Amino acid sequence: MIDKLGMYLQYPFVRYALIVGVLIALCSSLLGVTLVLKRFSYIGDGLSHVAFGAMAVAAVLNLTNEMMLILPVTVISAVLLLRTGQNTKIKGDAAIAMISVAALAFGYLLMNIFSTSSNLSGDVCSTLFGSTSILTLTQKEVWLCTVLSVVVVVIFVLFYNKIFAVTFDEDFSKATGTNSDGYNLLIAVVIAVIIVLAMNLVGSLLISALVIFPALSAMRIFRNFKMVTVCSAVLSVICALAGMIISILAGTPVGSTIVAVDAAAFAACHMAGMIKGGVRK
């Protein structure tokens, strides 16, 4: 088995896939804790559907660089969704559901009407479940992903205390002079970037899993914010790595294998939490 793995690792595309996979898992888990606590668990799903819709538009318009359209559209949607306050007429979960379903429908509609390829359902399926695109990454994309991931991690570390304060109590932070709106905007933008990156790995439908599973697992075991964040990052990287190696060896689809490993890890953490200190909610 080790030999087989060694053989695969000689191919650059396998190495690229592993690097990108680990980086994306790391980034998505960092903000996952904040999102879960802010009751925005489903935002990953919603935004990835928006990104899917944008991708369809880009394909129809025959844009050479799809990212130019996908990234701004996703960022704008993220900002709109995370903009909280008294003025939002449609609240969190409903807004996410609405945007997500609408974007998915429009994306599919556009792809269907202006179909450029003969294998439409295959295209849609691979965008939704991210079947092969992670194995077709170019060196340039790997670099882009690496740079963006480093930026995300640096931003997260520098603003860790502020993100904590704003997540725990937005009104208090605002009243005592922290620019809550600014940091909410920052969180929204970073989330959007992560989701666009992650679409390559697990596809639109499974992004939520990358965002919420590690955070929820970590929350079963640890009771302070710092440990929860660290644990969710570590867990996410391990699960992504394990998932990818299993999928290479067993020939299973990458995205769903990673999510399956994440789910198994959650079950394990839940058990560990129960043993450690009784059931906690």
Next chain:
Amino acid sequence: MALITIQDLSLGYDSHIIAEGLDLTVNTGDYLCIVGENGSGKTTLMKTLLSLQEPAGGQILIGDGLKRNEIGYLPQQTVVQKDFPASVKEIVISGCQGRCGLRPFYSKQEKQLAMTNMERMGILPLKDRCYRELSGGQQQRVLLARALCATGKVLLLDEPVAGLDPKVTTEMYELIENLNREGITIIMISHDIAAAIRYASHILHIGSSVFYGKKKEYLESDAGKFFLLQQNGGKES
């Protein structure tokens, strides 16, 4: 100059005015209780004081060297906080955030300040415990310690005893009274008129009739008499 001066203030959302013509001054060391029926604009007044919301009219002046971000705030608990995985220490020190500006990490003085305030509130032994596992009274102490990290001058408390049992309620009021004796100005929203009369130095009653003045004057005023009568009649708790 007074610490906080409110001139002809109107409160409301959009074009809907809830209360208008509020005039009052808060001096250093005062203990002001804001009472009134539900929906009379108590919380809106608090939010306007904290500049979370723009006044619909009139103005709020602050003096005595108080800065806008030096007002400590004890909000009502939100749903998010009830299952938040954070240690007491992490929450208390987040009160220092306003001082940090763009600086990413807390300084030694700020960590020390958090320790001092935890000791003041008697929660130092709990510092590594998880917030969501504490009792209601302990959680309020944690939030109070956090508010103290943000200010040494004024505390705004939004129903600090909501949901606490009678014994813990008394402890909480005594804690607040002690802070007031140490020179911290207290502005508190309360439903508990009996406690307001017992502890406060000034009372602001908003609603159908507006009253602002010293406690003694309130008890003799029409607004006060009527409200007390209502309360004693058992219409509210």
